[in-house]
Every structure is written in structure tokens, then in C-alpha cells.
Amino acid sequence: MGAGTLAAANRLSIVAARAALAKGEVSAAELAELHLAAIEKTKDLNAWVVVAAERARAMAKAADTRLAAARQGKGAAGLLDGIPLAVKDMFCTAGVQTTASSRILEGFVPTYESTVTTKLWEQGAVMLGKVSCDEFAMGSSNATSAWGPVKNPWLRKGDNRPLVPGGSSGGSAAAVAARAAMGATGTDTGGSIRQPAAFVGITGLKPTYGRCSRWGIVAFASSLDQAGPMARTVKDCALMLQAMAGFDPKDSTSVDRPVPDYVAACGGSLKGLRIGVPKEYRPDGMDPVIDRLWEQGVAWLRDAGAVPVPISLPNTKHALPAYYVIAPAEASSNLARYDGVRFGRRVPGEDLTDLYERTRGEGFGAEVKRRILIGTYVLSAGYYDAYYLKAQKVRRLIADDFDAAFRQCDAILTPTTPTAAFALGEKQDDPVAMYLNDVLTVTVNLAGLPGLSVPAGLSGEGLPLGLQVIGRAFDEETVLKVGQAIEAAARFEALPQVCA
Amino acid sequence: MSIDTATVAKVARLARLRLAPDELQKMAGEIAGILAWVEQLDALDTKAVEPMTSGTGQPLRRRPDVVDDGGQPDAILKNAPQATAGFFVVPKVVE
DSSP states (O other): HHHHHHTTTGSSHHHHHHHHHHTTTSSSHHHHHHHHHHHHHTTGGGOOEEEEEHHHHOOOOOOOOHHHHHHSSSSSTTTTTOOOOEEETTBTTTTTTOOTTTTGGTOOOOOOOOOOHHHHHHHOOOEEEEEEEESSGGEEESSTTTTOOOOOSSSOOOOOOBBOOSSHHHHHHHHTTTTTSSEEEEEESTTHHHHHHHHHOEEEOOOTTTBBBBBBBBOOTTTTTTEEEESSSHHHHHHHHHHHHHHOOTTTTTOOOOOOOOHTTTTTTTTTTEEEEEETTTOOTTTTTHHHHHHHHHHHHHHHOOEEEEETTTTTHHHHHHHHHHHHHHHHEEEGGOOSSSSSSOOOOSSSSHHHHHHHHSOOOHHHHHHHHHHHHHHHHTHHHHHHHHIHHHHHHHHHHHHHTTTTOOOEEEEEESOOBBBBBOOOHHHHHHHGTTTTTTTHHTOOOOEEEEEEEOTTOOEEEEEEEETTOOOOOHHHHHHHHHHHHOOOOOSSSSOO | OOOHHHHHOOOOOOTTTTOOOHHHHHHHHHHHHHHHHHHGGSSOOTTTTOOOSSSSSSSOOHHHHOSSSHHHHHHHHOOOOOTTEEEEEEOOOOO
């Protein structure tokens, strides 16, 4: 590899970087240095909470040793040996501060490692550091992070106002789009992988609920949270998922079934595959360009041999209000553990109750407090049936809609978001307006299904737009296959204005 | 069902969240707005619907009732804001 190619090696896909590493054209140490420099160059985005430079160098050195041994026929390299990744600040990382982008966890240094990151390191991936997110993953703009908003590396044509990268995995999205990490972990409770992936022009996969272990991930809404990969190609996401997925006895909702070959699934034929097109995924205020892109996506899949089928998911419009009962209810319970006693921030009080109230009052930001209050309210005596039980019933209707649809089709194609990225500061005054960002993604979490966002085109203002592929539970293979076909047809190669 | 400032104050107490008076006022307005938006679900007939209570659609797996971890007091106390002699320290709760 020539000097010029090496200098731009941070722009390679994971698949291409693996090949270069295997052949010794580039070393893991060089890749780590390139990315540490890229982080520095793009630091104005405010994507990183912790840059773990020394750890990255040590992990890269160990990867180089394994890669060299593999080249001499002594053992096999890991699936991700030498690949530099960013880790969302929701994943506990042993010895490296983990805050969920909340002041209440400032200075918290876990003594244990999440299962998903453990599996990535076992495959040789290199941790560059921790990336910002909305506080406790509650948000769609990364603006609720205690460490300040993250900027989208993209700008509107002729407009220098900073845009949001989406959320909650906004730091993950910005870092990968700006070529400061080859991939990142995300978590997705209502759209937190797919919406930011769409806003920055990268690929993001929310796996089936139960596919990736939740152990060691800061809990938000436990029946909806799922970890997944964010990267620049579908196959890169497949590679990362290969490492991340699998049964974990430490997560009681982890599902014990074999992990298929996700990489092999990419690129298969779509011949005869039925693609559902739900008529309800056209909310008021959706950008007409997105509607046209969706039609284009259907045409691409038809050209690839698939058969589009009109379907109906009649309860779609009820998903978001049901989500904003269920997610806060679970959050209010999960976040009860932040008490200023066992870990994280403490604000002294006159007595124990005073200590709890001050610690939580000062430690949590406004969006988190709002959700704890809503959750506590809908679970309280007299309101439980009217709100929480009602929402759980609506959740069943949403899941039933998908069951019925998947009798007519094998995968579903929709837009990922109703609009492109918006400016920092927009939609901050009205919580419901912010919640509407997730209107096309939240159904997938309620039903526990896999969903993939693939960059498919640009808006009139020159911003990336994504299409979403939804599959049957544990059928990530079909989702990846369809995603790969969209990627191949869309040929999305535009780069953001901020790009290392 | 509208929610007023007194109700939010009561819920904040239940959730052990100290809110400043102006914060309480603002939260009450926002929460009332969110709940009013959620109440569109009332129009949906769900009498015959079973609630969905899990993300997997399968019963929670149980593990054998055996000790499989422990003996790590230092690791457990490592992030405590205040600890002494192997214990978490809190303000006095019993006179």
C-alpha cells in the first residue's frame, strides 16, 4: 500500500481494512494512530467523552502480534483484529469511565466489561474510546448529553448552522461518519441506532430483541433496549454483529439460538423475495423527497428480483404514544438505582431522603427527570390501568400487525425518518415534536424485530437520508441481504463536510 | 386527566427527585402536554387484547439457585461516594 493510500486508510470499510491488515499492507498500530489523529482533527464535533489513546495503542499492538502470527500460519486472526471502534457511553468498559452521558455517573469507572464489548475485544477490535449520547439514551438529537451537544459532520448547502447528528447514538454516528472510527456500538430503544445512522449517512442495525446481550449496558427501558452495530457499509455491520451477537446466561432475556453467518447473508439473491410496503408509513410533515426516495427504493428492489407487496400496519400511529408510556415506566424503575450511595455522584443531604432527592435532582438532566416523572405517574396507583396496561395492550396490537404483515411478505421497506437532520436548538421547546423523530422506527422496538437503516440518497439541502428494512424476529440475514441490495443500487458515496 | 403542579410535586417525591419551584412549574406543563397526547390511545378499543409484557414473547429463563459470583467487596465499593470498613456510608437513619 502506497503512502497516499495509507494516509487515507481511516476511510476504508472494515471489510477492506481487514483485507489490508491480513496482507500486512497496513498495521493495526498505524490504523490506531490514524484514527487518534482523526479524532483530534474532528474534535469540534464533540463526539468523544473519553479518548482511550494508550489502551487503543496497546490493543493495536496485541492485534499486530496476532495478525503477524496468522500470516505465518500460526493461528487465526480474530474477526475484527486491529479494527478501531468507538463505544457508546452506555456500555460499561472496565477501567474506562462510563457515564451514559449523565452527570449522575460522572467519574464512574466500571470494574467489569459489558458482554457485547467483551465479545468485540475477543475478536481483536481496538477500542478508541467512549462516544457521547443523549443522557441515558433518552433523546433524538444528542442534545441532552451532559457533556454538551454533538454536531453532525454534515451541513445544509449554503448554511453553516450546526445540525444535530440524531440520537441517542449521536456520538457513535458522528464519529463513524467523520471517519474517526471504522464502526461503533450503539443502543436502540426507539430508534437510537437507525435515526442517527440516517442523519449522518451511515448504516445502523438494531438486531432482534434478545440477539445481543444487554448485560453491562446501562439500562434505559429493558424490554426495548437492544445493542447493535453502526458502520459505513451493510457488510461491516454484518461483521460487527457476528462478533456482538450470541447467547449470554447473564442476561435473562438473551435468546439461546445459534448465530448464523451474517456476512455470508449479505449479497444473496432477492429473487422472489416479497417486500412489504406499508401504506401507514407516510406521516404528516414527511419530506416529499423522502417519499420519492422510498419509491426509488422499492424500484431498486424490484430491479433486483424482489416482489413489492402493499401491506397495512394499521396501528402504526398508536406506537409512539404507547412507547412514551412504556419506555418512561421502565426507565423510572431502572433509574431508581442512582441513589448517590453505591456509585456515581452524591449531593450531601440532611438525611437519607434528602440525600437521594438532592443527588437525583442535581444529577439528572431535564429530559431524564421528565421521563422519570411520567414513568412514576403512569405506574402509580389509580393510573396504572389507564396508561401502562393500556400501552401494553397497544404494544400487542403493533406486534400483531407485524405478524399479519409477515404472512404476506418477507421483509418491509420504509423510510427511516420523516425528515433529514435538523438544526441544533430546533424542536427543543416541545418534547412531543422531538419524539416524532422516532415515528417510523419505534414500532420495530415495540415488536422486538430487527431493523436496518441504509443511506440511500440526499435531501434537497444535500443531507443524507436513510431507508429502513424491517425483518421477522431473528431474520437479520434477510434484512442484511435486502440492505445490501439497496446499498448496491443507491451507491451512496457522498462525504460529510467534516471528514478526516 | 390533566395533571397539576401539586400532582407533579407528589410524583417527584415518590421518585425522590428534588425540583426547584420554577422547574416544577415547567415540568407540570410539559407532562400535561405529553399525557394529553398519550390519551389519544383512549379512542382505541383494547378490551379483548392481552397485554404484551415482554420483548421476547417467551417466558423468562431461570437460572439454578446457586451462588455463582461474589467475594468482591473491593470491586463493589470501588465507585461508592463514601465507604468505610467494607460498607457503604449513608447519613444516620436510626436515632
